[in-house]
Amino acid sequence: MSRLGTIGARLYRGEIGYDFVAKRKFWYAVSILITITAIVGLAVRGLNMGIEFKGGAVFTTPKTSVSVAQATEYAEEASGHIAIVQKLGNDTLRIQVSDLDTAAASKAKNQLAQDMKMDPDKINSELVGPSWGEQIANKAWTGLAVFMILVVIYLAIAFEWRMAVAALIALIHDLTITVGVYALVGFEVTPGTVIGLLTILGYSLYDTVVVFDGLKEGAVGITKQTRFTYSELANRSLNATLVRSINTTVVALLPVAGLLFIGGGFLGAGMLNDISLSLFVGLAAGAYSSIFIATPLVADLKERDPQMKALKKRILAKREAAAARGESPDGEDSDQYDESGEYEEALPGDVAPAGAGTVVSPRNDRGRGRSSGRRR
Numbered sequence: 001m002s003r004l005g006t007i008g009a010r011l012y013r014g015e016i017g018y019d020f021v022a023k024r025k026f027w028y029a030v031s032i033l034i035t036i037t038a039i040v041g042l043a044v045r046g047l048n049m050g051i052e053f054k055g056g057a058v059f060t061t062p063k064t065s066v067s068v069a070q071a072t073e074y075a076e077e078a079s080g081h082i083a084i085v086q087k088l089g090n091d092t093l094r095i096q097v098s099d100l101d102t103a104a105a106s107k108a109k110n111q112l113a114q115d116m117k118m119d120p121d122k123i124n125s126e127l128v129g130p131s132w133g134e135q136i137a138n139k140a141w142t143g144l145a146v147f148m149i150l151v152v153i154y155l156a157i158a159f160e161w162r163m164a165v166a167a168l169i170a171l172i173h174d175l176t177i178t179v180g181v182y183a184l185v186g187f188e189v190t191p192g193t194v195i196g197l198l199t200i201l202g203y204s205l206y207d208t209v210v211v212f213d214g215l216k217e218g219a220v221g222i223t224k225q226t227r228f229t230y231s232e233l234a235n236r237s238l239n240a241t242l243v244r245s246i247n248t249t250v251v252a253l254l255p256v257a258g259l260l261f262i263g264g265g266f267l268g269a270g271m272l273n274d275i276s277l278s279l280f281v282g283l284a285a286g287a288y289s290s291i292f293i294a295t296p297l298v299a300d301l302k303e304r305d306p307q308m309k310a311l312k313k314r315i316l317a318k319r320e321a322a323a324a325r326g327e328s329p330d331g332e333d334s335d336q337y338d339e340s341g342e343y344e345e346a347l348p349g350d351v352a353p354a355g356a357g358t359v360v361s362p363r364n365d366r367g368r369g370r371s372s373g374r375r376r
Contacts, residue, residue: 038180
């Protein structure tokens with residue numbers, strides 16, 4: 001077995017792990033700082049909305065030796081507006097200028113053809129009205145709202161309302177960071193960006209639901225034992241799926257990184273940037289939020305429940321008593337063996353918290369052919 005596979009197996013068994021939930025205040029602070037940075041960037045710089053949202057003209061030239069920089073200068077002089085020029089694969093240029101009406105676009109086209117020394121009839125021009133972009137934006141907002149509502153309803157039914165609230169906060173966190181990055185780097189927002197933003201919601205939710213499913217299963221009968229609190233069980237569920245979440249995210253990020261850095265950066269296919277950046281940032285933020293935000297939030301909300309408060313109080317009292325006697329409440333001699341040294345079968349959810357050290361599984365020591373679950 002590979003080293004990563006071995007680590008994953010030990011994480012799953014609770015033999016090793018990082019206490020994410022106990023250090024949740026630190027990760028909350030990090031997330032708040034990142035979110036504030038994204039919001040400030042959005043407020044100060046704003047989004048660079050594409051021509052589909054603002055309206056304008058797109059000119060496509062025939063094959064030319066004019067450089068992108070020179071074409072940008074020509075287009076801005078001819079139109080009086082900021083131009084975005086992209087070089088296509090067949091040495092043609094795509095020149096995009098916002099806020100142009102029909103008359104201004106025709107004038108800019110003629111001037112551009114004169115500067116670039118080409119026939120105006122060979123330059124293809126296309127006008128885009130802002131109403132089309134407004135329709136896309138409205139549909140995107142509608143789709144987002146419907147998605148959020150359905151997610152909350154599903155998680156509340158399949159799990160519980162606390163998990164639904166935590167997942168919703170994590171999704172809003174991911175969207176805010178992704179939109180903030182767009183504002184900070186100045187990438188153009190196009191319909192492709194909107195598609196990318198809607199796509200990352202599914203990826204973000206996937207890891208969160210996987211952890212929640214393990215937590216729901218592990219927390220069955222939690223109030224019948226006095227070894228581990230809800231937060232400790234939540235942390236173990238998180239560690240059990242940690243390697244799986246990392247592997248899934250890395251596999252998803254690799255092709256997206258190829259689109260963003262190789263296709264959009266190295267090869268100059270700028271049209272790939274709009275969707276690839278949203279996917280790249282959203283996938284990374286989704287993996288982060290499922291580990292550091294969603295599960296700790298569930299633990300925080302659940303620990304406010306009176307039953308969980310009473311359970312935590314009993315557990316802490318038991319541990320203090322064991323510490324006074326010089327015993328370890330979380331070792332092999334706790335809840336797995338009675339006072340005579342005989343084995344007692346563990347209760348549902350009776351597993352060691354991540355980072356508690358090596359734990360011997362009670363099932364490995366169970367006597368064969370004995371339905372009582374005791375070993376003598």
